[in-house]
Amino acid sequence: MMILHHGSRSSASRRVRLCLEEKGIAYEGHVVDMAAMEHHSPEYLKINPLGVIPTLIHEGQPLHESGTICEYLDETFPDPPLRPDTPHQRAEMRNWIRHIDGLIGNLIIFNWRHHLQKTASQWTDAELAEKLKNIPSKERQEAWLRVARKPYTEEERDAARAKLVALLDKMEEALKPFGWLAGKSYSIADIAAAPFVKRIDEEIAPDEMTPKKHPRVADWWTKLQARPAYARADFGPFVTS
Ligand SMILES: N[C@@H](CCC(=O)N[C@@H](CS)C(=O)NCC(=O)O)C(=O)O
Structure with a gap:
């Protein structure tokens, strides 16, 4: 199962959730506590070296940057397409x-x-x-x-x-x-x-x-x-x- 480390109010997390929902992809959400600085912990920095949310884990591989994640999702799950034709x-x-x-x-x-x-x-x-x-x-x-x-x-x-x-x-x-x-x-x-x-x-x-x-x-x-x-x-x- 795909895992999304995210935050409810985080704009970058909202993008990825929107993309996942457009594609109907099931995922497990892990809410990161920003006030507790969980995203700057050594464990989290291992999956996201920028120390920000979101991070997607797919097939055991972490990916950061919401725009990149959305493109990755569109390439991996092309239907419905979320990138233009040309x-x-x-x-x-x-x-x-x-x-x-x-x-x-x-x-x-x-x-x-x-x-x-x-x-x-x-x-x-x-x-x-x-x-x-x-x-x-x-x-x-x-x-x-x-x-x-x-x-x-x-x-x-x-x-x-x-x-x-x-x-x-x-x-x-x-x-x-x-x-x-x-x-x-x-x-x-x-x-x-x-x-x-x-x-x-x-x-x-x-x-x-x-x-x-x-x-x-x-x-x-x-x-x-x-x-x-x-x-x-x-x-x-x-x-x-
Ligand atoms: N360009 C990054 C930006 C990520 C980002 O700035 N995330 C914010 C939440 S929207 C964050 O983690 N902020 C916490 C911090 O900077 O300590 C992306 O799109 O994933």
Whole structure:
């Protein structure tokens, strides 16, 4: 049985769950406790050297990077296809994944303050220093330091929001020909965008999701949410209390 190490609210995990559900693949989910820094433990770093979620284990082999995992799943289980037909459109799909991956820092600014900040702010300086030591990337060390000690300011949030709204502008343009991001059909590019759009819609900039502001994105989002796989992929509300 395939195993997915993931988190309910993690955007990258949501992508992989969506892909698995689109394909109707059964899997065993292992929820990783990010507040307990389980993903920086030596055991976890063995299966995911970046110390992030998700990680897929298939036939005993671990794989990280949600975009890569989705492509792997599509190659291994081609039906229904989630990649466009032509090499050019597939290349465009990869560029979308890459672009959206590059925006993750802006999402973290909004996401981590809800659940992780409470825990991280209670660590002593010694505990924090110990935890930071285990984080493989400098960028994420900084993110944890910020969430624990120096929460992002309103100005930083505004700048992050603007970058995420720019994603909607870019999507609006790309959706013009077919209503999907890469090629004529729903693909891994759309899957990559879904968790970001979900957060923009529910908290970050809901006013930007109206048919007046971004009509094609609004339509795309309605279509995507109507897919049966979306209901099964656990895109529950981010803030629950
Ligand atoms: N590019 C990676 C990003 C993975 C990622 O950033 N995962 C987040 C959750 S969405 C995470 O594990 N954050 C914990 C941390 O950075 O300590 C992917 O798509 O798999």
